[in-house]
Structures are given as structure tokens and as C-alpha cells.
Amino acid sequence: MGIGDDLMLFEETVPERCRYRVQVILPVEGPYDYLAPDGGDEGERFLPLGQIVMVPVGKRILPGVIWGGEPDTSVPQAKLRQIEAITDLPPLKDELRQFIEWVASYTLFPRGSVLKMVLSAPQALESVAGQKLYRQGDTDTEDTSFRITPARQKVLDLLAGSGGWTAVELAREAGVSGSVIKGLEQAGVVEGYLEVPDFSFPLPPSGIKGPVLSEDQRAAADDLINKVRAGNFAAVVLDGVTGSGKTEVYFEAIEAALGEGQQILVLLPEIALSSQWLDRFEQRFGVRPAEWHSELTPALRRKTWRAVSEGKAPVVVGARSSLFLPYEKLGLIIVDEEHEASFKQEEGVCYHARDMAVVRARGCHCPVVLASATPALETMINVQNGRYERLVLSGRHGGAGMPDVELVDLRFDKPERLDSGQGWLSQALRGAIRQTLEAGEQAMLFLNRRGYAPLTLCRTCGHRLQCPHCTAWLVEHRRFSRLQCHHCGYSTRLPDSCPSCDAEGSLVPCGPGVERIVEEAKKLFPEARIGLMASDTMTSPAATREMIERIEKREVNLLVGTQVVAKGYHFPYLTLVGVVDADLGLFGGDLRAAERTFQLLHQVAGRAGRAEHKGRVILQTSDPQHPVMQTLKAGDRDKFLEIEAETRSRGGLPPFGRLAAVIVSGPEEAELDNFCATMARAIPTIDGARILGPAPAPLSLLRGKFRRRFLVMTRRSVAPQAVARSWLQGLKSPSRVRVVVDIDPYSFL
Numbered sequence: 001m002g003i004g005d006d007l008m009l010f011e012e013t014v015p016e017r018c019r020y021r022v023q024v025i026l027p028v029e030g031p032y033d034y035l036a037p038d039g040g041d042e043g044e045r046f047l048p049l050g051q052i053v054m055v056p057v058g059k060r061i062l063p064g065v066i067w068g069g070e071p072d073t074s075v076p077q078a079k080l081r082q083i084e085a086i087t088d089l090p091p092l093k094d095e096l097r098q099f100i101e102w103v104a105s106y107t108l109f110p111r112g113s114v115l116k117m118v119l120s121a122p123q124a125l126e127s128v129a130g131q132k133l134y135r136q137g138d139t140d141t142e143d144t145s146f147r148i149t150p151a152r153q154k155v156l157d158l159l160a161g162s163g164g165w166t167a168v169e170l171a172r173e174a175g176v177s178g179s180v181i182k183g184l185e186q187a188g189v190v191e192g193y194l195e196v197p198d199f200s201f202p203l204p205p206s207g208i209k210g211p212v213l214s215e216d217q218r219a220a221a222d223d224l225i226n227k228v229r230a231g232n233f234a235a236v237v238l239d240g241v242t243g244s245g246k247t248e249v250y251f252e253a254i255e256a257a258l259g260e261g262q263q264i265l266v267l268l269p270e271i272a273l274s275s276q277w278l279d280r281f282e283q284r285f286g287v288r289p290a291e292w293h294s295e296l297t298p299a300l301r302r303k304t305w306r307a308v309s310e311g312k313a314p315v316v317v318g319a320r321s322s323l324f325l326p327y328e329k330l331g332l333i334i335v336d337e338e339h340e341a342s343f344k345q346e347e348g349v350c351y352h353a354r355d356m357a358v359v360r361a362r363g364c365h366c367p368v369v370l371a372s373a374t375p376a377l378e379t380m381i382n383v384q385n386g387r388y389e390r391l392v393l394s395g396r397h398g399g400a401g402m403p404d405v406e407l408v409d410l411r412f413d414k415p416e417r418l419d420s421g422q423g424w425l426s427q428a429l430r431g432a433i434r435q436t437l438e439a440g441e442q443a444m445l446f447l448n449r450r451g452y453a454p455l456t457l458c459r460t461c462g463h464r465l466q467c468p469h470c471t472a473w474l475v476e477h478r479r480f481s482r483l484q485c486h487h488c489g490y491s492t493r494l495p496d497s498c499p500s501c502d503a504e505g506s507l508v509p510c511g512p513g514v515e516r517i518v519e520e521a522k523k524l525f526p527e528a529r530i531g532l533m534a535s536d537t538m539t540s541p542a543a544t545r546e547m548i549e550r551i552e553k554r555e556v557n558l559l560v561g562t563q564v565v566a567k568g569y570h571f572p573y574l575t576l577v578g579v580v581d582a583d584l585g586l587f588g589g590d591l592r593a594a595e596r597t598f599q600l601l602h603q604v605a606g607r608a609g610r611a612e613h614k615g616r617v618i619l620q621t622s623d624p625q626h627p628v629m630q631t632l633k634a635g636d637r638d639k640f641l642e643i644e645a646e647t648r649s650r651g652g653l654p655p656f657g658r659l660a661a662v663i664v665s666g667p668e669e670a671e672l673d674n675f676c677a678t679m680a681r682a683i684p685t686i687d688g689a690r691i692l693g694p695a696p697a698p699l700s701l702l703r704g705k706f707r708r709r710f711l712v713m714t715r716r717s718v719a720p721q722a723v724a725r726s727w728l729q730g731l732k733s734p735s736r737v738r739v740v741v742d743i744d745p746y747s748f749l
């Protein structure tokens with residue numbers, strides 16, 4: 001009997017158990033109070049802040065984290081539930097808990113939802129059971145009845161060769177039953193032991209040298225290395241034209257951080273498409289980094305999460321979600337292509353990974369590098385006002401020049417019709433492709449539209465084929481003979497007759513997608529070796545890798561692609577880039593339409609002439625006077641940024657003012673509009689803020705839900721969070737209506 005039990009006899013009360021505040025991974029603000037777990041014989045165990053535990057919530061057992069704050073002691077102990085289990089993981093660090101709180105209060109999402117992004121590998125939370133393996137034991141057994149049979153001898157022979165077998169493997173290889181192994185173990189001649197799996201990624205060997213850097217590359221690298229060693233927060237924009245060696249420069253910073261024993265996070269847009277980057281990393285550092293993205297197997301997710309939390313994953317390369325991993329000692333964050341819109345998450349918690357990377361770096365007291373050839377206007381304004389530093393790489397490495405950019409005015413150089421259908425390539429572009437192929441070089445045609453045709457309409461009645469669940473045309477994918485909705489994934493066979501007027505054979509495709517450009521190119525250049533790259537043809541990292549290899553080996557000499565080809569690829573023989581429709585991104589109500597078009601086209605253009613051969617870029621446009629086209633032609637990025645800054649500052653748009661989008665959706669249009677009217681009546685008057693709406697969203701029907709939008713616009717000095725909070729706080733939406741706040745929205749659909 002312990003002392004505690006003695007006391008109980010006298011007092012006849014249950015001793016007061018320790019109480020803990022536990023933040024669970026539900027969409028709640030939390031935390032909730034729980035009692036310390038039953039300690040058994042060992043007594044109660046003290047649980048530190050950040051400890052990951054399992055707790056009962058309703059009928060479920062969910063992961064949670066010991067959070068700060070005082071438990072509510074007025075609640076009687078009998079009413080509280082117990083912590084169910086304690087995981088064997090290291091506690092979440094203060095830095096990460098503060099980051100979670102910061103993100104929650106900035107995005108207005110509940111803390112539990114943000115925590116859920118951190119505990120995103122449920123497998124990793126299970127305790128690690130070792131695996132039982134067998135090796136040779138003591139050959140002098142004390143068991144006198146023990147005899148070596150032929151079956152037993154086979155097992156012993158195998159183990160004499162090497163240990164480390166599982167029972168199943170051993171029995172199979174020796175051709176014996178499991179009881180033979182058990183008998184040997186009982187006699188002690190075979191020894192069983194537990195092996196805990198090794199959750200770690202290799203540390204790059206030190207001393208592998210990168211290329212000799214040019215003068216300005218060296219200066220930039222040294223600056224970053226000093227910052228890494230100093231171990232202070234700094235936000236640095238690494239600004240250099242495509243092919244200037246930004247990657248080589250930040251590799252040097254990674255090497256320095258490794259030398260300091262720190263972990264490094266590299267955020268890449270669309271990680272699954274970055275096989276070339278991973279190969280390059282391996283060439284430079286001798287090992288592969290840990291990857292983090294949605295396509296990892298559960299086993300690899302578990303291994304990676306554990307390794308990161310134990311400091312055994314030196315370099316992590318990932319999509320935006322890797323920002324929420326529990327690093328043990330994060331010493332450097334790189335955000336490559338920092339201007340990319342795909343860093344903005346719009347499902348679940350809405351956050352911008354680039355901006356949150358800066359916040360996380362501040363919490364970790366480490367530098368964050370934002371690399372881009374076309375930094376976002378937001379980023380450049382942060383440089384101007386001194387919040388970010390800027391390092392510049394002025395020219396392409398090895399003296400390769402920037403490509404010449406020519407504009408083709410589609411109103412005058414109209415693409416000719418081919419024998420069997422429309423054409424999309426102008427005479428000028430056709431001529432340039434021919435020349436390039438004849439010179440033994442490679443050409444690329446860029447069109448940011450998947451599929452064959454973006455719209456199918458009936459020649460007889462004008463009916464357009466639309467998605468039944470969304471405000472969107474169905475896109476024809478001829479390779480699969482199907483029509484697809486690019487918003488909800490709805491897919492159907494191409495009908496033989498018009499669903500509206502029944503006319504047979506009257507449906508015609510309108511406009512081009514990449515598949516249609518491939519068709520035209522095949523007719524024009526029958527001898528060309530054409531390759532197609534779009535997100536739906538690159539279905540796996542392996543498929544991407546294979547295509548990249550075919551291009552590198554020049555098995556492909558005419559590449560047709562969507563924006564997936566724009567990303568970071570380096571093809572030395574690619575000298576011509578043709579943009580089929582340069583105006584495509586300029587339409588729609590997106591405040592960043594011009595900026596995005598500029599960035600994308602600049603990036604695509606940057607694929608041309610990266611080695612010794614001069615590059616040439618042809619932009620087909622119907623609006624050659626547009627500032628985007630003019631500044632691209634002049635190669636004057638800063639001029640573009642200047643014009644763009646002026647336009648936005650006049651409209652009070654970001655980064656000169658701030659925005660929050662409020663999207664209200666529901667299955668019933670009348671109920672939705674009713675609630676939107678209630679919301680509109682509740683709009684408060686706040687100095688420096690305006691709330692516009694409700695307006696039907698451009699995608700007013702999405703996945704069967706109706707959608708309306710409000711827009712909160714504030715002066716720079718007013719936080720849209722506070723405005724949205726004070727407006728929405730008292731409003732209770734009907735159960736089927738959802739209200740989502742998107743701070744700093746990037747999509748206006």
C-alpha cells in the first residue's frame with residue numbers, strides 16, 4: 001500500500017487529480033479541461049506544455065495538445081474526463097504553439113483547425129512498436145533434453161550467416177514451421193530481440209562543393225551564410241532573372257545551416273512536379289531530402305513526421321503544408337518562386353504559405369529567403385518600406401543573354417484555317433518553329449488551358465454544354481472522349497446530339513486547349529517529335545520524370561504545355577517559346593490578373609535560351625499595347641511593377657489597402673439570400689473600412705452549392721480581421737449555410 005492509499009482510508013475522498021487544458025483538433029477555439037491520466041502504480045505523471053495526448057471527445061478518442069492557461073477549478077472533478085493516453089512524441093515546442101495561435105488569430109480560423117494541420121499524420125502519433133527479429137544465441141544450452149534436428153540445423157545455419165530475421169522470413173527461408181524457431185528460442189540457442197525502426201533521413205556529407213560562384217552570386221551567398229550563422233530573423237528577397245543562379249545561391253545557405261546542425265525547410269510550389277529540383281539537390285548534396293506533400297504513403301508520412309520532430313530530417317522539401325511540421329531546430333526557410341499563387345491555400349484554413357513562412361521564421365529566429373525572378377508586388381513593397389532585405393543577381397549565369405521577346409498582333413497576323421478546322425498559330429510563330437526545328441533545337445508552345453476545347457456549343461440552337469453542379473462550361477478532353485468540369489471534377493461522355501434541341505452531329509468545340517494545339521502542330525510539322533505536358537497528363541512524379549528525361553535527351557523537340565512547363569525547368573537546347581494566347585489570364589475580376597499574367601509569361605519566356613544559344617519568345621496577343629505586353633517586350637519588370645503599384649494604390653487595393661473575402665454558401669438559394677440580407681443589414685460603420693456585397697460569386701454555383709460574396713476593404717492601418725469579427729460575431733447562420741472568411745484573398749471566383 002502506498003501513502004496515498006493510507007490517506008484515502010482516513011479522508012474517504014478521492015484525491016484531487018491534476019487538471020490540464022487540452023487543445024483538440026476539432027474546429028473549436030478550445031482548449032477543454034481534462035484530468036491527468038490514470039498513472040497506475042507509478043503515480044501521476046507530470047505532463048509538460050505541448051505534450052501530445054489522446055483524449056475522449058463525445059464518443060471518439062482524438063489527438064490533442066496540452067495547452068497553456070488555467071483550468072476552470074469550479075467544475076467538479078467528477079464532471080471531467082480523463083486523458084486517455086500519452087504519446088511517446090516530443091512535446092510541441094513553444095514556438096510552434098505560438099505559431100498556431102498566431103495563424104488562428106490572423107486567419108480567423110479556430111485554433112483546433114490550425115492544430116489539425118500540425119497533427120496531420122495520425123499514424124505518427126501511434127507509439128512505435130518494435131519488430132521482433134532473431135539472431136544467434138548461446139550455443140552451449142543448459143537444456144539437456146535439447147537435440148539438434150535437421151530442421152533446427154537449417155535455421156542455425158541461416159543465422160550463422162547473418163542475424164536480423166523475422167520469424168516469418170526465417171521459417172520461409174529454412175522451410176520449417178514456426179514452432180521450430182520457438183523451440184530454438186526456448187533453448188536459448190536462438191535469441192529474439194526488438195528492433196525499433198529507424199526514423200531518420202541521411203545527413204548530407206559535409207564538404208561536397210557546389211560550383212564556383214560568380215561575383216554577385218558569391219556576395220549574395222555570403223550574405224545569406226552570415227545570416228544563417230547569426231541565427232537571427234531576417235526576411236531576404238533573392239531577386240534574380242531566370243537562370244541567374246538563385247538555386248545555387250540558396251544551396252550555399254542550406255549548406256551553412258547544415259553545418260550549424262539546423263534543419264532547413266524548402267517550400268516549392270507543386271512539389272509533385274519538381275523531380276528536376278530533387279535530382280539537382282541530390283547531385284549537390286549527395287542525398288535526397290525528406291519530401292512532404294499530399295501524395296506520400298502513410299508509412300512515409302509517419303516516418304517523415306517523426307523524423308522532423310526528432311530533428312532527424314535535416315532538409316525538408318515540401319508543399320505549403322510542410323510549414324506546419326514540428327521542426328526540432330529550424331534554422332532556415334526558403335520559399336522558391338515566392339510569387340506563386342499556389343502558395344495560397346483556399347480549402348480548409350485559408351492562409352498564404354509565403355506570408356506564414358515569414359511569421360514562422362520570426363518565431364524560430366532564423367532567416368527566410370524569398371526567391372523569385374518576378375517577386376510579388378506585396379514583396380517588393382515590403383522591400384521598399386524596409387521590412388524585407390533584397391539581394392540581387394543581375395544577369396544570367398555564364399553570360400547567356402535574356403531572350404528577345406516579340407509580339408504578334410493576332411488582329412493582323414490571323415492564324416489560317418487548316419484543311420480540317422481552325423488554326424491557332426500565326427504565320428510568324430509557324431515560321432519560327434520551323435526554323436528552330438531545322439536548326440536542331442527545341443521549341444515550346446505554351447497555352448494555359450488543359451484539354452481539347454474550353455467550350456462545346458450547338459451550331460443549330462446555340463446551346464452551350466454546362467456543368468450541372470457549377471457555373472462553368474464543360475471542357476472537352478478528347479484523349480478520353482469526355483467532357484469535364486474543371487471545378488468539381490464532374491465528367492460525362494460527349495453526347496451525339498444536342499441535349500437542348502436534339503440536333504445530331506451539331507456540337508462543335510470552341511477555342512483551343514493544349515490537346516488541340518498538339519493536333520494543329522502535328523498537321524503543320526508532321527516530322528516533329530511532339531510532347532504534351534499538362535497536369536492531367538503528368539499523373540505521377542514518375543510520369544513527369546519520364547517526360548523531362550525525354551526532353552533532356554531531345555527525344556521531344558516540340559513541347560506543348562500548360563503552366564506546368566513554366567516552373568523552374570532548365571532545358572539547354574530549348575530556344576523558342578511561343579505563347580499561343582498571351583491575353584488569356586487578363587480577363588476576369590481578379591485584382592492580380594495583370595501581375596499574374598506578367599509573372600507567368602515572364603517565367604515561361606525564361607525557359608528559352610538558358611545555355612549558349614540565344615532564346616526567342618513570341619507572344620500572340622490581340623492587345624499589344626497592354627502594359628503587360630509592352631513591359632514584357634521591353635524586358636522591363638520594374639516598369640511593370642511601377643505601373644501596377646500605381647493602379648493598385650489608386651484603387652486602395654493590396655498591398656496599399658487590405659482585403660478579406662467572405663464567402664457564403666448553401667444548398668438552398670432562397671435561404672442563402674435571406675441570410676445574406678441579414679448579414680448586409682448588420683454591416684457596421686467603421687472608420688477606414690467598407691464592406692461590399694452581397695454579390696453572386698462568379699462561380700455562383702459550385703459543387704451543387706449556391707455562393708454569394710462580400711468583400712471587406714480596409715485602409716492599411718485597419719485590420720480586416722477586426723472588422724470581420726465585429727460584423728460577424730453576433731450573426732448565427734442557418735445550419736446549412738456556411739460562412740467562410742478568407743483574409744488576403746487571391747481568388748475571386
Ligand SMILES: Nc1ncnc2c1ncn2[C@@H]1O[C@H](COP(=O)(O)OP(=O)(O)OP(=O)(O)O)[C@@H](O)[C@H]1O
Binds near residue numbers: 247606
Ligand atoms: N556559378 C555557377 N557555376 C556553374 N553553373 C551555374 C552557376 N550558377 C548557375 N549555374 C547553372 O545555371 C543554371 C541556372 O541556374 P539556377 O537554376 O540556379 O538559376 P535560377 O535563378 O534558380 O533559375 P530559375 O529562376 O529559372 O529557376 C543551372 O543549370 C545552374 O546549375
Ligand SMILES: [Zn+2]
Binds near residue numbers: 468703
Ligand atoms: Zn462542376
